[in-house]
Amino acid sequence: MSAAPPPFPTPQEPVDHPELLQLGTGTQDDEPCLRADAARNRARLLEAAGRLVAERGAEAVTMEAVAAEACVGKGTVFRRFGDRTGLLTALLDHSEKKFQAAFLGGPPPLGPGAPPVERLRAFGCAMLRRSADELELQLAAEPGANRRHVVPARRVLRHHMEMLLRQAVPEADCELLSHTLMGQLDPALIHHLTRQRGIPLSRLEVAWIDLVDRVTCAGTAR
Numbered sequence: 001m002s003a004a005p006p007p008f009p010t011p012q013e014p015v016d017h018p019e020l021l022q023l024g025t026g027t028q029d030d031e032p033c034l035r036a037d038a039a040r041n042r043a044r045l046l047e048a049a050g051r052l053v054a055e056r057g058a059e060a061v062t063m064e065a066v067a068a069e070a071c072v073g074k075g076t077v078f079r080r081f082g083d084r085t086g087l088l089t090a091l092l093d094h095s096e097k098k099f100q101a102a103f104l105g106g107p108p109p110l111g112p113g114a115p116p117v118e119r120l121r122a123f124g125c126a127m128l129r130r131s132a133d134e135l136e137l138q139l140a141a142e143p144g145a146n147r148r149h150v151v152p153a154r155r156v157l158r159h160h161m162e163m164l165l166r167q168a169v170p171e172a173d174c175e176l177l178s179h180t181l182m183g184q185l186d187p188a189l190i191h192h193l194t195r196q197r198g199i200p201l202s203r204l205e206v207a208w209i210d211l212v213d214r215v216t217c218a219g220t221a222r
Contacts, residue, residue: 009033042080042090045070049091058140062089088141089153092134096153099130103160116167117218123161124208127185132194132201149179158182168216178213184211 008220025217048070052061063084067074108114109122131138149158158178165174165181183189186189186215194198 029208038080041072041076045077045080045087045091049087053091053137056134058088061140064089071154076202085141087145088137089143091153092137092141092153095130099126102126112208114190116164117212117216118162120161120168120212120216121209123164124181124185125205125211127157127192128201128204128208130187131153131187131190135187135195142187154182165216168218172215181211181215184208 020168045066049061049066051064052069061084063077063081064074066087067077070077074125077087081090103110103119103123103126105111109118110126111119114122142148148154162174163180165177169177190204193204194201
């Protein structure tokens with residue numbers, strides 16, 4: 001009788017660690033309490049960037065364009081957000097926090113209270129719908145390859161998926177498996193499939209549910 005394979009490594013930090021919920025953009029404005037004038041300036045710049053997205057699309061959002069729209073110097077925009085990716089990430093921050101609230105504390109099956117496989121199905125479908133609604137902005141805010149997997153918001157999503165996988169298939173290498181499943185929800189892939197290939201979002205949702213069921217062997221139990 002062959003020996004049992006060694007267990008897969010577990011992460012050094014718990015996947016539901018509260019610190020993972022801190023999003024931020026890596027700029028000085030991530031401090032918990034901004035001065036009143038700094039907070040007003042930041043809100044003013046984000047409003048200007050939001051207008052540009054609504055009127056001209058995400059590609060029109062440059063540091064120079066936002067500064068002109070908000071009637072401030074370009075240096076002010078750089079001090080507040082660091083670079084264009086930081087600015088666009090800040091625009092997505094409100095949506096990100098709403099989505100986090102839904103899967104961390106909202107009603108099931110996306111939120112707590114449903115079996116892990118049902119939550120995985122709901123989580124992916126919700127991410128697909130959210131990306132379809134915000135696709136241009138998400139693509140424009142996409143970080144470079146060296147930062148793609150370490151930005152706080154993405155780490156939260158992947159760690160949440162890893163947590164659900166550990167509940168559903170504890171014998172699997174859930175850390176690496178979560179990276180694989182996140183690839184199915186990549187905004188660039190969603191753009192290619194829905195905009196360039198014309199595949200309806202409903203087909204992507206069905207494919208996600210099928211993928212989750214095959215990975216967790218849930219399909220054989222239904």
